[in-house]
Amino acid sequence: MEQDKLIFSELGESKEGPIRKxxxxxxxxxxxxxxxKLNWDYFYEIIQKVNKNTEELQ
Structure with missing residues (x-):
């Protein structure tokens, strides 16, 4: 993800233990x-509708 420039990292000091990234x-x-997130919300909504329709058929 760093190579795709979606994230960046920094080394930081820690009060306990080794340096952390x-x-x-x-x-x-x-x-x-x-x-x-928009894609997830869209597919989640579709799945909920399918589940609701399946319950109504039973």
Missing amino acids: HYFLTELGFTAYNIL
Whole structure:
């Protein structure tokens, strides 16, 4: 995802244990996330309708 420029990382200090790597979404990453979420919401709605129709047939 870093190669696709969807996220970037930074090394950060930790109060406990070793240095940690922190990941952040880029602007392109936020856009990709929003598109994926819209697609998920759309398919979820279709699945709910199919489930409802199946229950009505039983």
